[in-house]
Amino acid sequence: MKMPTETRNFWLLVALGGLVTAIGLGAAHFMEIHGHIVTGMTNQVVWGLPHVFAIFMVVAASGVLNVASIGSVFGQPVYKPRAPLSGLLCVALLAGGLMVLMLDLGRPERLVVAATHYNFKSVFAWNVILYSGMVAIVAVYLWTMFERRMNKYSKAAGLAALVWRFVLTTGTGSIFGFLVARQAYQSALLAPLFIVLSFGWGLAVFLVVQAVMYGWNDLQLEDQIRRRLARLLGIFVAASLYLVAVYHLTNLYFARQGAFEAFILRDGGIYPLLFWGGYVLVGSVLPLLLLFHPKFSDTRSTLVAAALVIAGAFAWLFVFIIGGQAFPLEIFPGHVVSSTFADGAIEHYTPSLPEFLLGVGGLGAAFLMTIIGVRVLDFLPRDEAAKA
DSSP: OOOOHHHHHHHHHHHHHHHHHHHHHHHHHHHHHHGGGGGSSSSSOOSSSHHHHHHHHHHHHHTHHHHHHHHHSSOOOTTTHHHHHHHHHHHHHHHHHHHHHHHHHGGGGGGHHHHHOOOOOOOOHHHHHHHHHHHHOOOOOOHHHSSSGGGGHHHHHHHHHHHHHHHHHHHHHHHHHTTTTTTTOOOOOHHHHHHHHHHHHHHHHHHHHHHHHHTTTTTOOHHHHHHHHHHHHHHHHHHHHHHHHHHHHEEEEEEEGGHHHHHHIEEEEEEEIIIIIIIIIIIIIIHHHHHHHGGGGGGGHHHHHHHHHHHHHHHHHHIIIIIIIHHHOOOOOTTTTOOOSTTOOOOOOOOOHHHHHHHHHHHOOOOOOHHHHHHOOOOOOOHHHHOO
């Protein structure tokens, strides 16, 4: 008997997601066997390209749940049909990001130690609790949405998820904000900055996934709803750009940060190029133009803007994570210190293929979970049902 086209396409997508995930796992195994010598990482740049992928997915996982929160907690009817897909994407992105994170750090079998022995003076220990708690809360949240008898608890579960994801993103930003070993970080602004960035990144991911799902099922998103989502994304992008500017202006106010800011914004080669060209122009200015200019008020422009926001997110994270480690640490400000090992030297980092494949493997895992989840349960947003 001939397999229906829809079923065949589903299994093809599952095979594609499984293949990408398997390639990522294979890359992690290759790095585990041969050591960091096969990567571009050094004893100064210890968080490489996989961390860029992982942090993006973790932060976007928090932000994508914003769609569900607006519907359940704040009672906006346009967002309520999108709440289940929002919850699914949150869990899938979080799982993909944590997969990359654990495999990139090495010794993934020791995860059980991190899960059973806590050092509460460590931000990393806090995040073990925050990540697992997030998955549990979102699972309960989805249950209250799908089980009709539990619908009355949906607002309470949504409120708990809203509070928890704020705490989770604060914890992610605090990993860098509390890191005194890098003068590029060490800022109280990083916690609220990551929260605001998560709004735009998460909504951009949601819009891309929703567009693909609608196209797959031959559905058309109502123009009024699209405009509301586009305006919201534009507000998030503008707020993120503003807070990033405040972060750098704050650093420029301190004399000890002047050399670092000059490196990131002007003299650092690839880092200023990615910051101004990748994040500011491609990831912020062009999306704002596409989202707010009347000439570009159509579905394709909104989708392109969302994709550009995601590209800009990767550019900003590369500058923030890699550039922050590449710049030499000034241990004794105002004093000249000399030694025989790399004093004041800018560290050069070139990502290797296994690092890239591991990061893409995390995206493949998130894609695989999303595809299976949508197939098993009804996660497709249905505005007609909401109107009825």
